[in-house]
Amino acid sequence: MTILAVGSVALDTVETPFGQAEEALGGAAVYFSYAASFFNHVRLVGVIGEDFPEEHLDLLKRRDIDLSGLERARGATFRWKGRYDYDLNEAHTLDTQLNVFETFAPKIPTSFKDSEFVFLANIQPGLQLQVAEQVSAPRIIACDTMNFWIEGAYDQLRRTLQKVDILIINDAEARELAREPSLVKAARQILNWGPETLVVKRGEYGVLMFNQHSVFSAPAYPLEDVYDPTGAGDTFAGGFMGYLSTVEEINDASIRQAIVFGSTLASFNVEDFSLGRMKTLKMQDILDRFAEFKLLSHFEEVEA
Amino acid sequence: MTILAVGSVALDTVETPFGQAEEALGGAAVYFSYAASFFNHVRLVGVIGEDFPEEHLDLLKRRDIDLSGLERARGATFRWKGRYDYDLNEAHTLDTQLNVFETFAPKIPTSFKDSEFVFLANIQPGLQLQVAEQVSAPRIIACDTMNFWIEGAYDQLRRTLQKVDILIINDAEARELAREPSLVKAARQILNWGPETLVVKRGEYGVLMFNQHSVFSAPAYPLEDVYDPTGAGDTFAGGFMGYLSTVEEINDASIRQAIVFGSTLASFNVEDFSLGRMKTLKMQDILDRFAEFKLLSHFEEVEA
Numbered sequence: 001m002t003i004l005a006v007g008s009v010a011l012d013t014v015e016t017p018f019g020q021a022e023e024a025l026g027g028a029a030v031y032f033s034y035a036a037s038f039f040n041h042v043r044l045v046g047v048i049g050e051d052f053p054e055e056h057l058d059l060l061k062r063r064d065i066d067l068s069g070l071e072r073a074r075g076a077t078f079r080w081k082g083r084y085d086y087d088l089n090e091a092h093t094l095d096t097q098l099n100v101f102e103t104f105a106p107k108i109p110t111s112f113k114d115s116e117f118v119f120l121a122n123i124q125p126g127l128q129l130q131v132a133e134q135v136s137a138p139r140i141i142a143c144d145t146m147n148f149w150i151e152g153a154y155d156q157l158r159r160t161l162q163k164v165d166i167l168i169i170n171d172a173e174a175r176e177l178a179r180e181p182s183l184v185k186a187a188r189q190i191l192n193w194g195p196e197t198l199v200v201k202r203g204e205y206g207v208l209m210f211n212q213h214s215v216f217s218a219p220a221y222p223l224e225d226v227y228d229p230t231g232a233g234d235t236f237a238g239g240f241m242g243y244l245s246t247v248e249e250i251n252d253a254s255i256r257q258a259i260v261f262g263s264t265l266a267s268f269n270v271e272d273f274s275l276g277r278m279k280t281l282k283m284q285d286i287l288d289r290f291a292e293f294k295l296l297s298h299f300e301e302v303e304a
Numbered sequence: 305m306t307i308l309a310v311g312s313v314a315l316d317t318v319e320t321p322f323g324q325a326e327e328a329l330g331g332a333a334v335y336f337s338y339a340a341s342f343f344n345h346v347r348l349v350g351v352i353g354e355d356f357p358e359e360h361l362d363l364l365k366r367r368d369i370d371l372s373g374l375e376r377a378r379g380a381t382f383r384w385k386g387r388y389d390y391d392l393n394e395a396h397t398l399d400t401q402l403n404v405f406e407t408f409a410p411k412i413p414t415s416f417k418d419s420e421f422v423f424l425a426n427i428q429p430g431l432q433l434q435v436a437e438q439v440s441a442p443r444i445i446a447c448d449t450m451n452f453w454i455e456g457a458y459d460q461l462r463r464t465l466q467k468v469d470i471l472i473i474n475d476a477e478a479r480e481l482a483r484e485p486s487l488v489k490a491a492r493q494i495l496n497w498g499p500e501t502l503v504v505k506r507g508e509y510g511v512l513m514f515n516q517h518s519v520f521s522a523p524a525y526p527l528e529d530v531y532d533p534t535g536a537g538d539t540f541a542g543g544f545m546g547y548l549s550t551v552e553e554i555n556d557a558s559i560r561q562a563i564v565f566g567s568t569l570a571s572f573n574v575e576d577f578s579l580g581r582m583k584t585l586k587m588q589d590i591l592d593r594f595a596e597f598k599l600l601s602h603f604e605e606v607e608a
Contacts, residue, residue, distance in 0.1 A: 017485075086485045181321075181390045184528045205509040208526065217600050219521030222512065224488045256603040290606060296521050297601050299560040302594060 001139075001245040002041050002114070005032045006106045006131050007121025007234075009046040009070065013081040013095075014273060016088070018227045024274035025056045027078065028121035028144070031231035034278050035238025035265040036119075037063035038286060040245045043112045045069035045131075049077035049100045059279070069109045073100040088226045088270075089203040108134045117245045119237055120164075122146050125157040132163040140250065142166040142241055143195075144233070150176050161194040166255075168199040168237050171208075183208070184215075197255060199240070201233050207259050214252055218259045219297050221267035221289065228273045232266045235278070239265030239286075264289045305443075305549040306345050306418070309336045310410045310435050311425025311538075313350040313374065317385040317399075318577060320392070322531045328578035329360045331382065332425035332448070335535035338582050339542025339569040340423075341367035342590060344549045347416045349373035349435075353381035353404045363583070373413045377404040392530045392574075393507040412438045421549045423541055424468070426450050429461040436467040444554065446470040446545055447499075448537070454480050465498040470559075472503040472541050475512075487512070488519075501559060503544070505537050511563050518556055522563045523601050525571035525593065532577045536570045539582070543569030543590075568593045 012026030033042045043066040050072065060067060078101035081094045106127055113136050120128040120143040132141050143164040149157050150173060157177075161167065167190065171183055178186035187198050187210035200208040204226070209216040240262030247254040264286055271277040316330030337346045347370040354376065364371060382405035385398040410431055417440050424432040424447040436445050447468040453461050454477060461481075465471065471494065475487055482490035491502050491514035504512040508530070513520040544566030551558040568590055575581040 182528055184526050202509065205506065206521070206523075215526050215600055216603070217510070217523030217526070218603070219510075219523070219601075222488050222519050222521070224486055253604055257606060260603050287606070294603075294605055296519055297523075297603075299520070299522070299564055299598075299601075300557055301598055302561060302591070 001116050002043060003036050003117040003119065003241055003245050004043045004045065004108070004112055004115035004135065005029045005036065005119045005121065005238075006045040006108075006128075007032065007119075007123055008078055008101055009044075009048050009052070010078045010080050010101075011052075012230060012274065013079070014228055014230050015083040016228050017084070017086055018225060019273065021228065021273035023079070025059065026080065026231060026274060028231075028234040030060070031234035031269065031275070032119055032121060032238040032241075033060065033065045034063060034275055035235040035269070036242035036245075037065055038239070038265070038281070038283055039242030040117075042066065043069060043115060045106050045108060045112065047071045047073050047100050047104045049073060049075045052077045059275070066112075069107070069112055071107065075100045082230070084229060088229045091230070106131050116140070117241050118142070119241050120144065121234060121237075122149075125149050125153050125160040129156070129160040129163060132160070140165050140241070140244060142168055142237065144168050144237060145173065145177075147173060147176055158193060161190075164195050166197040166199060167195040168201065168233075168240070170201045170203070170233065174198065174200050199259065201236060203229070203232070207236070207263060209255065209259055211252065211255075216256050216259065218256075218263050219293065220263060221293065221296070223267060223270065226270045229270050230274075232270050235269040236262040236266040238262070260290055260293050261286070264293060305420050306347060307340050307421040307423065307545055307549050308347045308349065308412070308416055308419035308439065309333045309340065309423045309425065309542075310349040310412075310432075311336065311423075311427055312382055312405055313348075313352050313356070314382045314384050314405075315356075316534060316578065317383070318532055318534050319387040320532050321388070321390055322529060323577065325532065325577035327383070329363065330384065330535060330578060332535075332538040334364070335538035335573065335579070336423055336425060336542040336545075337364065337369045338367060338579055339539040339573070340546035340549075341369055342543070342569070342585070342587055343546030344421075346370065347373060347419060349410050349412060349416065351375045351377050351404050351408045353377060353379045356381045363579070370416075373411070373416055375411065379404045386534070388533060392533045395534070410435050420444070421545050422446070423545050424448065425538060425541075426453075429453050429457050429464040433460070433464040433467060436464070444469045444545070444548060446472055446541065448472050448541060449477065449481075451477060451480055462497060465494075468499050470501040470503060471499040472505065472537075472544070474505045474507070474537065478502065478504050503563065505540060507533070507536070511540070511567060513559065513563055515556065515559075520556075520560045520563065522560075522567050523597065524567060525597065525600070527571060527574065530574045533574050534578075536574050539573040540566035540570040542566070564594060564597050565590070568597060
């Protein structure tokens with residue numbers, strides 16, 4: 001099984017109450033790919049500028065991430081600068097320089113077209129649709145988006161959703177997309193538009209998953225301190241898709257497990273800036289924390 | 305086993321996006337007692353004015369709630385008026401008339417002093433301590449409080465906490481009480497001050513429980529619409545203490561189940577104004593929804 005990730009590769013400057021990172025490796029496709037690489041072979045499609053440090057590429061290659069779809073364009077790499085205050089659920093964007101990412105049009109190498117698990121990170125919905133149409137026999141297409149596209153490219157996004165199996169967004173995005181303040185009603189609406197599964201990320205409050213038959217609520221791992229929440233959502237998606245690409249059958253039970261693996265990976269990612277914690281992470285750490293999630297949410301049934 | 309509840313009895317006027325209720329039965333001790341009455345015998349200590357409608361007393365008596373500690377004082381009953389917007393996690397208080405509740409000094413009838421499960425609803429911490437000292441052999445003393453006392457009666461509250469086994473507050477209160485933005489660190493701090501167990505209510509995001517040995521995360525039941533969140537916290541506490549009063553051993557496992565029963569009761573309470581939904585609730589409804597909570601949070605382990 002192979003996983004294809006399409007999205008941003010960035011240099012992030014981030015400030016939180018716990019410190020800061022300058023021009024650190026970031027971007028949705030990077031966070032996703034790194035997390036997914038613990039489970040399976042990952043192919044990355046994105047764009048970087050001439051100034052992108054070689055050491056970052058080396059880091060990704062060491063995880064066996066195939067970078068043959070990573071275009072190097074003339075100009076500077078996408079840069080994002082943000083700050084988080086004590087409410088780490090909310091990012092304050094201080095500066096965005098799209099640079100080479102502004103005209104990013106994902107080109108899927110021929111050798112990537114047989115990818116079975118496809119993650120369309122947050123980019124223009126029209127581009128997401130083009131990618132979805134270029135892969136030949138996908139088993140699962142998962143997709144993220146944001147308020148900017150919900151507000152500015154709503155119709156396009158609705159067309160893209162028709163090709164999407166699993167939509168992975170946060171609670172505010174779900175409400176805005178469905179134009180419905182009740183999350184449960186919003187979920188039901190969105191499930192009529194294409195995706196069979198809706199995964200709603202709620203930061204420190206965990207994840208809700210909706211499909212036609214069931215609802216699943218996964219806790220977040222209670223950390224003493226969240227050092228840097230940047231990339232948590234894409235790391236979640238990477239752990240989620242990574243695990244899903246290893247199971248025999250994709251069903252309610254394996255999707256629930258995948259959500260807990262996603263939450264597990266995300267809980268590690270926020271323990272340090274950039275990919276600092278991920279770099280030292282081992283598969284055994286992931287399995288141990290998965291088991292902790294089980295204890296965290298366990299309670300016994302009662303006699304009826 | 306008998307349960308003692310001490311706290312407010314009120315007439316609430318509430319407005320939400322779904323409608324309104326005028327001078328409806330409310331108050332922390334009422335919501336608590338009604339929920340707990342599904343599990344065990346409840347004794348209520350509080351105060352009402354001369355204007356308190358007899359039908360409300362009849363409703364409580366039909367649940368076998370012992371009202372011999374409910375004082376009727378000269379003057380008007382405590383009234384609260386509030387509004388909730390679409391963010392139902394936040395109450396906007398429009399008017400508070402303490403009336404007879406202003407000088408409330410709980411008198412515990414001699415026949416109530418052998419109560420084994422004691423809930424100190426949100427009142428002045430000094431009064432809570434007096435109650436705690438009047439019961440002869442309590443098994444569990446649980447306690448709620450609010451920002452007003454944390455800010456205005458901090459030292460008194462800390463003294464009260466030394467007598468409390470289980471503190472049941474919301475996440476903002478836990479952070480403010482410990483003067484610590486990290487909830488996990490705040491919890492550890494509070495557990496050094498007396499309570500063996502801290503239960504943190506997070507509204508639509510469920511409940512976190514901390515003790516010296518474990519953390520438990522319970523989901524909230526995903527409702528299409530929350531009609532009126534008034535009393536949800538006290539209803540939670542009622543279901544929690546009610547169930548706990550029925551178990552053979554109070555330990556991590558039974559406290560986790562009690563939290564899910566509390567969440568179950570609260571999920572019903574918010575489906576209508578005042579005690580509207582509670583009035584028609586049956587024990588089988590509670591057991592059915594408890595089972596739904598199990599499905600909601602269930603995922604399978606993986607091979608390590």
